[in-house]
Amino acid sequence: MKLSQFEYTLPENLLAEFPSEHRDEAKLMVINRKDGSIEHKMFKDVIDYFGEKDVMVFNNTKVFPARLYGNKEKTGAKIEVFLLRELNPETRLWDVLVDPARKIRIGNKLYFGEDESLVAEVIDNTTNRGRTLRFLYDGSYQDFRAKLTELGQTPLPKYIKRDVVPEDAERYQTIYAKEEGAVAAPTAGLHFSKHLLKRLEIKGVDFAEVTLHIGLGTFSPVEVEDLSKHKMDSEQIMVDEKATSIINNAKSEKRKICAVGTTVMRTLESTVSSNRRLNEFTGWTNKFIFPPYDFKIANCMITNFHMPKSTLLMMVSAFAGHELMEKAYKEAIKENYKFYSYGDAMLII
Numbered sequence: 001m002k003l004s005q006f007e008y009t010l011p012e013n014l015l016a017e018f019p020s021e022h023r024d025e026a027k028l029m030v031i032n033r034k035d036g037s038i039e040h041k042m043f044k045d046v047i048d049y050f051g052e053k054d055v056m057v058f059n060n061t062k063v064f065p066a067r068l069y070g071n072k073e074k075t076g077a078k079i080e081v082f083l084l085r086e087l088n089p090e091t092r093l094w095d096v097l098v099d100p101a102r103k104i105r106i107g108n109k110l111y112f113g114e115d116e117s118l119v120a121e122v123i124d125n126t127t128n129r130g131r132t133l134r135f136l137y138d139g140s141y142q143d144f145r146a147k148l149t150e151l152g153q154t155p156l157p158k159y160i161k162r163d164v165v166p167e168d169a170e171r172y173q174t175i176y177a178k179e180e181g182a183v184a185a186p187t188a189g190l191h192f193s194k195h196l197l198k199r200l201e202i203k204g205v206d207f208a209e210v211t212l213h214i215g216l217g218t219f220s221p222v223e224v225e226d227l228s229k230h231k232m233d234s235e236q237i238m239v240d241e242k243a244t245s246i247i248n249n250a251k252s253e254k255r256k257i258c259a260v261g262t263t264v265m266r267t268l269e270s271t272v273s274s275n276r277r278l279n280e281f282t283g284w285t286n287k288f289i290f291p292p293y294d295f296k297i298a299n300c301m302i303t304n305f306h307m308p309k310s311t312l313l314m315m316v317s318a319f320a321g322h323e324l325m326e327k328a329y330k331e332a333i334k335e336n337y338k339f340y341s342y343g344d345a346m347l348i349i
Helices: 043-049 141-151 187-191 194-203 241-252 262-270 311-320 322-334
Strands: 027-031 038-042 055-059 061-063 067-072 078-088 093-099 109-112 118-125 130-136 179-182 206-212 235-239 257-260 281-285 300-304 345-348
Touching: 027 043, 027 322, 038 043, 038 322, 043 194, 043 345, 055 241, 055 262, 078 109, 078 130, 118 141, 187 300, 194 206, 206 241, 206 262, 235 262, 241 257, 257 262, 262 281, 262 300, 262 311, 300 311, 311 322, 311 345
Parallel strands: 027 345, 055 206, 055 257, 061 179, 257 300
Antiparallel strands: 027 038, 067 078, 067 109, 078 093, 093 130, 109 118, 118 130, 206 235, 235 281, 300 345
């Protein structure tokens, strides 16, 4: 398929600037792949589509406050630093994005905090906006990470133009987040409340957790018309023995296995064996899923509504079928569903 086939026009008023008042009361579109039918529900109604021993697979990555604002030495120019990846905890090296990048050169120092208690030196260029920083901090590693948390902001997506508010620290995080390392939330999981998880547990639904630390590569634009030529950035994933056991048993018993989000789907498809079973794995994936694609583990998925021409929309189209996704997105716009990270959800069965 071609990049241009994933274009659509979204009215600006359907961009979700804020989350729904209650996590599980966002809208839910239910899409049936067999008959092409579409239902309109609330997210908490998702429980009606799962039974005992069905499995929901969650991404337990935790978002850290990755956006920092500092000042350049001498000029005092305000610089945004977006933390991407810690390269070495001992030397406190990080890959980052800087904005405006044209002002930042190797050897520059950046100062953070009103008291300038955190300093970073630019030691390398990586991409147009990318730099490698060495943070200069006298305290322990734990104190250093605490300082980053203190000074950092919740890394809301750039399309959200408003200022970050205190509530974002909680709402731009799943309630089951555990493993810190993501610079963006696995947004399908934002809709689950503690109450809904408890109701699913009482009903007998099993839960499995995997980890994919979301980087900005997930959202990097596709710039080639021929999708087979697009290269995804690598992201770290972890699948342990407990998750493989729960998921493989459900597969053997022909239960529903629901990937909660595109990141879960990528993780599962990155760690599957030739006999279509899930393997334990710790490492990196750059897997890019686009139509046509043979999914081997999950047979249903929960996801949000994604940007035009995004790799996320391509994956969902591969799972549901391109024509059905086109129909669903037109219906979502007609029915005023909210789109993107803080938006509404769909369940594809």
